Amino acid sequence: MNIEESLLYSFGGEERNYKKHEVVFKEEDHALYYFQIVEGKVKLNNYNENGKEFIHNILGKKQSFGEAMLFLHQNYPINAICLEDSRIIRLPKNNFFEMITENPGLSLEINACLSQEIFYKLKMMQSLASENPMQRLKGLLDYLKSYHDEDCHQCFHIAFTRQQIANLTGLRVETVIRTLKKMEKEGHITLKDRKILY
Structure with missing residues (x-):
């Protein structure tokens, strides 16, 4: 908002x-x-x-x-x-x-903002329910990219540290690092100078 x-x-x-x-x-x-x-x-x-x-x-x-x-x-x-x-x-x-x-008119904007928060919570709950760390990370990255206007492939910079990503997804930081490397190997993300591009 x-x-x-x-x-x-x-x-x-x-x-x-x-x-x-x-x-x-x-x-x-x-x-x-x-x-x-x-x-x-x-x-x-x-x-x-x-x-x-x-x-x-x-x-x-x-x-x-x-x-x-x-x-x-x-x-x-x-x-x-x-x-x-x-x-x-x-x-x-x-x-x-x-x-x-x-x-x-602000009421409509506030409703839209609160609806976006509910949507985020539901998407994150769905991702966090998964035992698969890649599914959890993909859910977070999809949500973050949903605020990005341009439709691009691996150009959106995830401006969070590995520790912050771990705290957002309930994973251990070691698991986040390992899973990001696997996601890069499979072509889902690009890791460049410690940056995550999605």
Whole structure:
């Protein structure tokens, strides 16, 4: 979701600067804001009972997060942590709903954004249910490439580290590395200067 910055500011949005590794919000915090990234990257994650990280998503410039919990009046079920120095606009919950009320066209955009999130979760659940690591990786890569406008063969750069891919798919990093090499051998991806092209 990308709302015009000037509109966010006109309804009381404020820009905040976050350092790399700084927490925007943590699991069980009250949902109080709509967040939109101006610059930087944010990961949405949580940890299991053994302390293993699971990454739900990695978001970048012009992407938003936190809005779903505003509609549900629920605490955040995840953490939002900056992966690099970031500038983020945050809009208080009441102002967010006022903005939507006065700009009803935004409701359709928000519905489309939330529908995309549900679609992603369903596709990832389907991939994660597979015992086959290649199937898990292919599900993630297909999803990431679905945001890419051009229809190209092995030209889309996957801008995640092997560790981030492991945390997104629930695989061990060694398994990710081994499976990516196998996928390259079979012609599904290209590995070039540590970059993954899909």
